[in-house]
Amino acid sequence: MTPTGDRWTDARVPIKSIDHAHGEFLRLGAGIEALAPAELRDRIAATVRTLATRYGSLPDC
Numbered sequence: 001m002t003p004t005g006d007r008w009t010d011a012r013v014p015i016k017s018i019d020h021a022h023g024e025f026l027r028l029g030a031g032i033e034a035l036a037p038a039e040l041r042d043r044i045a046a047t048v049r050t051l052a053t054r055y056g057s058l059p060d061c
Contacts, residue, residue: 008033018043 015021018040025034025044034041 010035015040022047 013021015024018037021034021040022043025032025040026047034044
């Protein structure tokens with residue numbers, strides 16, 4: 001782990017597969033950013049875009 005100046009910590013996390021990491025990392029919400037591998041980052045981004053489209057039109061609660 002490497003502390004950064006912006007209150008984030010860089011960490012290398014071994015993963016079993018892209019599928020497994022995708023589900024596990026999404027559970028952490030906005031508290032995590034996958035930087036690599038690119039396939040995982042792209043897949044998480046696609047899921048977030050889908051969720052934003054689905055929930056983007058909700059009225060304010």
